[in-house]
Amino acid sequence: MTAAEVILSVSGVTCRYGTPGETAPVLEDIDLVIRQNDFIGLIGPNGGGKTTLLKLLLGLIRPERGTVEVLGRAPREVSRLIGYVPQTAQIDQHAPATVRDVVLTGRLGLTPRGFRYGREHLAPVDRAMEEADVRAFADRRIGELSGGQRQRVLIARALASDVRILLLDEPMAGVDLHMEAGILDTLRRLNETMPIVLVSHDISFVSEHVKRVACLNRRLVVHEAAEISRDVIACMYGGHDVFHQVGHTGDCPISPESEAEPEPEAES
């Protein structure tokens, strides 16, 4: 079996806000390889560095040490090939823009300066809207949509520039269960053609639907399977250091013995 094409690789990355020596790193020694057909769920406690890692992958910040490569190049150079779905877009409820207008901004990096998007951009935008199932309300105002529909629009916007990888930050926040299932179907379909990195705090969700789970709490531990293991649960509660880095117990709020159950709402 030949290994699928490497789309994204992170090696030896350390990252911190502030000066070395004064502040602790937010990310330490991160290694991660994402291949063509991957579907990774990235979980971890608040403040564990999930958002920072996403920013690194997007090229919004640079690592202090180590390298991040997307398709063999620096993320900044290939940013239009990276689709990104933010947790909450800043788009105002009252913004004078239709769904199509918002998805069109996903083509911005491919267009020259000017007043309008050329005709050649309309077809890819229609395709992206179809893939994300928002074509039906292309001409509705963005503020008129429900949370789940809005999330789909953000997915369409991310897909609009013919991306090779999709990064989603808590895509199911504020989305009801019914919509969630639909979005998942969409993601599974998209996963046939591109790898997906999905950040989530919902452990049962992640374990049911992704192919691999990566736990991030300053350090990254990748689990090759997606079932809810003891390690995964411990990671969610901020304790994976206990298992993997003996001696780094300082930031573990619970002892390994007492983590046994996930939160009630995580059970189905």
Next chain:
Amino acid sequence: MIRFFSDMAINPLLLTGVIGGLLSGVACGVIGPYVITRRIVFLTGAIAHIVVGGVGAVLFLRYQFAPALDWLEPLHGALIAAILAAVLVGLVQYHVKERLDTLIGALWATGMAVGIMLVKVTPGYQTEIFSYLFGNVSVVSAADVKLIAALLVVILIVVAFWHKRIFALCLDEEYARLQGVNVLLTNIVLLCLVSLAVVALIRVVGLILVIALLSLPAAAARQMTRRLFPMMGVSIILCALLTTIPRAAVYGSRIAPESAIVLSAAAVYLVSFGARQLKRL
């Protein structure tokens, strides 16, 4: 109203006032929707008040260095101050870790204070600065109209060139950055456009009230439309009507035309807002 049009034949300032009003109306009709979408109404107010400092500086310099600087018009000072203010605010917004509302308040008050201070030490100009603060649409000269027209042309050219980026910035700044847009520069370009619109409006409504024309007509237009271009169109029509009709309507009465313009803008906004709410019920 009828007397306004019959007097136009005798008083050329009435005609230049109407033309100046129309042109500046188009300028703020184009820029207002960006201001509303990016939610920078108060930043616009701050820029307008920094411009007071620029006007004060020109009046002061003209007095100090007369007659060498007689060619310098207060509107030139306003233009320079407005552009400087835009660049300053744009840089400060991204490089200083301070809450934006605090900065707006500080710039707003400082600009105003500098203007008042400079005018106080410049004998004989107190009334002139008032015409910039509150506007004086009845003294818009042919030279003013030329300046407003030039500002409008610059605004239209920049919008034609930058619209996609500015709109993307207004919609979602973070995403625009990811698309490779130079957010810092685009934001400064937008603020400069706002500054040009502010200067174009000074003669018509005055610096204190420009905030009304850059926000209310566009906000009313938003109630009636769903996309930016139609919103801009409605906003241009509303602005052009608002900078001309109310002043003609109150012509000859004791009501200040500038107040009539702003109060009409507020009424238009209230009506459109109310109509929208009623439709939802």
